[in-house]
Amino acid sequence: MKLTLKIWRQKNNSTPGKFESYQVQANEHMSFLEMLDVLNQDLIESGKDPVAFEHDCREGICGACGVVIDGQPHGLLKGTTTCQLHMRFFKDGDTVTIEPFRAQGFPVIKDLVVDRSSFDRIIQAGGFISVNTGQAQDGNAIPVEKEDSDASMDAAACIGCGACVAACPNASAMLFTSAKVSHLALLPQGEVENEKRVANMVKQMDLEGFGNCSNTYACEAECPKEISVENIARLNRLYFKSSLASE
Amino acid sequence: MSIKLDSKVPEGELSQKWMNYRSKMPLVAPNNKRRIEIIVVGTGLAGASAAATLGELGYKVKCFTFHDSPRRAHSIAAQGGINAAKNYQNDGDSVYRLFYDTIKGGDYRSREANVHRLAEVSTDIIDQCVAQGVPFAREYGGLLANRSFGGVQVSRTFYARGQTGQQLLLGAYQALSRQIASGAVQMYNRHEMHDLVVIDGKARGIIVRNLLTGKLERFAAHCVVLASGGYGNVYYLSTNAMGSNVSASWRAVKRGALMANPCYTQIHPTCIPVSGDYQSKLTLMSESLRNDGRVWVPKEMSDVEAIRNGSLRPEDLPEEKRDYYLERRYPAFGNLVPRDVASRAAKAACDEGKGVNKSGLAVFLDFADAIERYGKSEALKNGIKNPDKATITKLGEGVVEAKYGNLFEMYEKITGENPYKTPMMIYPAVHYTMGGLWVDYNLETNVSGLFALGECNFSDHGANRLGASALMQGLADGYFVIPYTIGTFLSKEIRTPAISTDHPAFASAENETRARLEKLINIKGKQTVEAFHRKLGLIMWEYCGMSRNAEGLKKAKKLLQDLRAEYWSDVLVPGEIDEFNPELDKAFRVADFMELGEMMVEDALNREESCGGHFREEYQTEDGEALRRDDEFTYVAAWEWNDNTDSILHKEPLVFENVELKTRSYK
Numbered sequence: 026m027k028l029t030l031k032i033w034r035q036k037n038n039s040t041p042g043k044f045e046s047y048q049v050q051a052n053e054h055m056s057f058l059e060m061l062d063v064l065n066q067d068l069i070e071s072g073k074d075p076v077a078f079e080h081d082c083r084e085g086i087c088g089a090c091g092v093v094i095d096g097q098p099h100g101l102l103k104g105t106t107t108c109q110l111h112m113r114f115f116k117d118g119d120t121v122t123i124e125p126f127r128a129q130g131f132p133v134i135k136d137l138v139v140d141r142s143s144f145d146r147i148i149q150a151g152g153f154i155s156v157n158t159g160q161a162q163d164g165n166a167i168p169v170e171k172e173d174s175d176a177s178m179d180a181a182a183c184i185g186c187g188a189c190v191a192a193c194p195n196a197s198a199m200l201f202t203s204a205k206v207s208h209l210a211l212l213p214q215g216e217v218e219n220e221k222r223v224a225n226m227v228k229q230m231d232l233e234g235f236g237n238c239s240n241t242y243a244c245e246a247e248c249p250k251e252i253s254v255e256n257i258a259r260l261n262r263l264y265f266k267s268s269l270a271s272e
Numbered sequence: 273m274s275i276k277l278d279s280k281v282p283e284g285e286l287s288q289k290w291m292n293y294r295s296k297m298p299l300v301a302p303n304n305k306r307r308i309e310i311i312v313v314g315t316g317l318a319g320a321s322a323a324a325t326l327g328e329l330g331y332k333v334k335c336f337t338f339h340d341s342p343r344r345a346h347s348i349a350a351q352g353g354i355n356a357a358k359n360y361q362n363d364g365d366s367v368y369r370l371f372y373d374t375i376k377g378g379d380y381r382s383r384e385a386n387v388h389r390l391a392e393v394s395t396d397i398i399d400q401c402v403a404q405g406v407p408f409a410r411e412y413g414g415l416l417a418n419r420s421f422g423g424v425q426v427s428r429t430f431y432a433r434g435q436t437g438q439q440l441l442l443g444a445y446q447a448l449s450r451q452i453a454s455g456a457v458q459m460y461n462r463h464e465m466h467d468l469v470v471i472d473g474k475a476r477g478i479i480v481r482n483l484l485t486g487k488l489e490r491f492a493a494h495c496v497v498l499a500s501g502g503y504g505n506v507y508y509l510s511t512n513a514m515g516s517n518v519s520a521s522w523r524a525v526k527r528g529a530l531m532a533n534p535c536y537t538q539i540h541p542t543c544i545p546v547s548g549d550y551q552s553k554l555t556l557m558s559e560s561l562r563n564d565g566r567v568w569v570p571k572e573m574s575d576v577e578a579i580r581n582g583s584l585r586p587e588d589l590p591e592e593k594r595d596y597y598l599e600r601r602y603p604a605f606g607n608l609v610p611r612d613v614a615s616r617a618a619k620a621a622c623d624e625g626k627g628v629n630k631s632g633l634a635v636f637l638d639f640a641d642a643i644e645r646y647g648k649s650e651a652l653k654n655g656i657k658n659p660d661k662a663t664i665t666k667l668g669e670g671v672v673e674a675k676y677g678n679l680f681e682m683y684e685k686i687t688g689e690n691p692y693k694t695p696m697m698i699y700p701a702v703h704y705t706m707g708g709l710w711v712d713y714n715l716e717t718n719v720s721g722l723f724a725l726g727e728c729n730f731s732d733h734g735a736n737r738l739g740a741s742a743l744m745q746g747l748a749d750g751y752f753v754i755p756y757t758i759g760t761f762l763s764k765e766i767r768t769p770a771i772s773t774d775h776p777a778f779a780s781a782e783n784e785t786r787a788r789l790e791k792l793i794n795i796k797g798k799q800t801v802e803a804f805h806r807k808l809g810l811i812m813w814e815y816c817g818m819s820r821n822a823e824g825l826k827k828a829k830k831l832l833q834d835l836r837a838e839y840w841s842d843v844l845v846p847g848e849i850d851e852f853n854p855e856l857d858k859a860f861r862v863a864d865f866m867e868l869g870e871m872m873v874e875d876a877l878n879r880e881e882s883c884g885g886h887f888r889e890e891y892q893t894e895d896g897e898a899l900r901r902d903d904e905f906t907y908v909a910a911w912e913w914n915d916n917t918d919s920i921l922h923k924e925p926l927v928f929e930n931v932e933l934k935t936r937s938y939k
């Protein structure tokens with residue numbers, strides 16, 4: 026199949042970017058990123074600058090990949106990362122628009138690559154359980170209800186890709202932050218630090234320039250791991266409790 | 273150079289060695305720890321757990337990753353699980369049994385004492401991870417669940433759905449984040465190690481390239497810990513993440529570290545087959561699938577052809593016309609034979625012409641029986657009498673979905689086929705590298721003050737790794753071994769002041785690094801880095817892959833030397849050094865892969881026996897099983913790089929005091 030790609034090109038953060046058009050020959054078995062590989066090989070061989078994009082595992086788990094495809098973070102397919110999107114969902118002759126995740130908290134580095142280190146700093150603010158190596162008791166000492174553990178795992182499945190931020194009209198990082206808050210809050214081991222954790226993580230989220238959540242739920246719709254907005258409600262409840270406690 | 277390989281295995285009875293050694297090990301006092309600096313390269317399970325724990329202990333840690341975040345390390349992709357000798361299932365597991373299975377699984381080519389220590393600390397790992405909030409799978413009673421994996425007969429694998437690596441890594445990442453927040457660890461993302469700095473025979477620093485700016489930077493410390501992962505990507509196509517590479521280890525090799533058993537590579541039997549020549553990587557279907565999936569090819573060639581051309585659906589081929597070759601050849605372990613055995617059997621079936629896809633390189637992994645079996649037992653549980661076929665299938669699919677849903681979904685996303693209805697197609701692919709930097713019992717390389725952890729060392733898996741044991745080893749090394757053993761080196765360094773990056777060794781390493789990058793970028797040839805990497809991969813797969821022979825290996829050596837020469841005269845790297853330039857990052861890594869490839873071939877040629885993942889066609893039994901030659905080859909082959917001639921072999925004899933060397937049989 027022959028495609029026309031309209032790709033956001035931006036040399037670096039201090040240079041303005043613009044869309045450029047390219048033609049590429051793909052086939053239906055390729056992944057979306059393999060299609061970009063083909064384009065890049067052509068560009069390099071003809072002496073041009075290849076399109077920078079981030080990727081690593083190419084199996085939907087590392088969270089490195091992620092671009093906006095025809096207006097949707099990670100493309101049209103539900104519950105799928107960019108790297109897992111295959112070309113059989115496109116047709117010969119299609120024009121595809123590809124741009125980076127856009128948010129104040131994610132400055133562009135080059136082309137489709139953005140800086141998501143703000144997510145690391147949100148985790149550093151409290152997204153952990155304070156236990157040193159060697160301090161643990163036997164793994165079966167505290168039984169955890171299967172339902173809680175499953176719900177915790179649902180939240181823990183977040184891959185830190187940032188699609189939720191890109192999807193949100195306010196560029197809020199609430200889904201990401203709440204997924205970590207929930208993962209830990211639902212386990213007896215994590216519960217102890219709930220209030221401090223939520224207060225510190227939300228504070229950091231605001232400092233990083235992410236917007237407020239206005240319940241549009243665009244994040245859940247675009248999240249490749251289908252992280253639920255119920256986590257946001259849980260964060261809000263915990264946040265409320267922690268603000269009462271601090272008064 | 274004459275190098276004496278001292279494994280430093282402590283005296284005493286096997287099960288007491290680690291305990292005794294640990295109790296008598298020299299310590300570094302807290303006030304001294306605060307002044308001592310440690311560099312950790314890598315934030316996978318091994319690196320993140322080490323950096324976090326060393327930070328907790330009070331050392332000043334600098335940690336590096338080429339990724340944009342520590343959480344992206346390749347460990348994140350591990351699916352199936354992590355072993356531990358907890359014996360929660362009361363099925364006869366013990367530290368000894370885990371030790372024995374790992375030694376046997378490794379085909380008697382690993383060090384007894386290291387493996388025993390691994391089995392000992394395995395139980396602490398689970399406790400630690402639970403305390404960190406790793407949401408392991410649980411039973412209805414709230415206790416931890418287990419599953420079984422290939423090559424063993426107990427159920428000792430802990431898991432978090434199909435995302436065990438992700439959850440363990442997030443646990444370690446969060447522990448690391450806590451230390452970053454406290455200031456104990458300074459984290460350098462998007463910083464790639466380009467050289468090791470050795471001063472007076474001791475590892476004292478690294479040269480890194482800041483991948484955002486392209487600038488070279490110097491970092492000094494009292495010692496250096498590498499946890500930079502495996503080198504499976506030397507084959508181009510593998511299940512490893514695209515960025516996984518050998519360069520950190522290889523730069524150490526160029527500074528005198530030895531590479532042990534580089535030819536031991538693990539080819540994983542259950543991966544999605546190659547679909548075309550644009551393919552960039554291969555996807556693993558977790559080994560846990562072999563718990564329930566049955567592997568087969570048709571008995572008759574006419575059926576193979578009908579399936580290939582689409583006129584026959586595999587699910588319609590009657591039972592008696594299928595060859596469940598693993599169950600036939602290995603009745604005791606059946607579909608759960610170790611990886612190397614399963615991979616070679618798949619290759620044998622395809623070599624006979626029985627491959628079931630167009631390229632002839634695929635076999636079936638079939639869940640129809642499991643779906644029926646689970647369906648019937650669910651019906652029974654739910655009190656449904658005489659259920660019809662549709663009900664059974666529906667219930668059975670539900671159970672299979674609960675166990676493997678995400679893997680089935682991944683399969684369907686990639687292939688467009690529904691594995692609940694039609695058998696999966698699978699084929700072996702490069703997955704893991706047992707070889708790696710030579711280390712002693714302290715995990716220290718032959719370069720003083722240079723340690724290696726996780727997949728980048730060679731230590732625990734011998735010639736073949738059992739499933740769910742890499743995660744165990746990475747975390748054992750990082751949480752429970754290095755925090756102690758690093759003291760054997762650092763306790764002698766408490767009077768050493770902070771190392772200065774002004775030392776001439778830093779200047780010369782930096783200059784060499786710059787010269788290498790300039791050379792690469794100025795070649796301005798005609799072929800892309802990718803094109804070269806693919807060629808390299810094809811040579812390695814063809815001659816140093818699932819089976820090897822002397823003639824092929826000799827040919828490969830020549831081909832690799834020619835390819836390397838061609839690379840350095842015809843590679844085309846766009847852009848500049850001093851900027852964000854992913855193509856240059858790759859060019860640097862592929863250059864090192866090429867040299868490594870040559871060393872792997874030399875090692876494979878030297879090892880005139882078949883063991884684990886290393887199968888030499890000249891050495892096999894009449895029925896095609898691997899033939900080990902214990903009299904001559906019960907040693908670790910540690911190789912020293914030599915710029916001008918072949919690599920130099922150093923041997924560490926392997927002594928088995930507790931286990932009797934047997935022919936591995938899974939029949």
Ligand SMILES: Cc1cc2nc3c(=O)[nH]c(=O)nc-3n(C[C@H](O)[C@H](O)[C@H](O)COP(=O)(O)OP(=O)(O)OC[C@H]3O[C@@H](n4cnc5c(N)ncnc54)[C@H](O)[C@@H]3O)c2cc1C
Nearest residue numbers: 314315316317318347352353465501726727740741742743
């Ligand atoms: C698809 C897949 C599934 C797997 N499933 C399982 C499983 O179920 N159970 C199991 O036990 N094992 C499994 N494994 C194997 C296991 O995941 C790996 O062996 C293990 O995670 C390796 O961990 P590591 O910490 O040694 O290295 P990695 O996780 O590879 O980390 C390497 C780190 O080093 C950094 N690095 C590398 N080079 C440099 C450099 N030059 N400069 C700076 N930083 C550098 C990287 O950025 C990264 O942070 C699986 C492997 C694959 C590929």
Ligand code: SF4
Nearest residue numbers: 183184186187189248
């Ligand atoms: S919540 Fe979903 S979209 Fe947001 S970072 Fe996590 S996985 Fe990505």
Ligand code: FES
Nearest residue numbers: 081083088090108
């Ligand atoms: S490349 Fe890892 S999630 Fe897409």
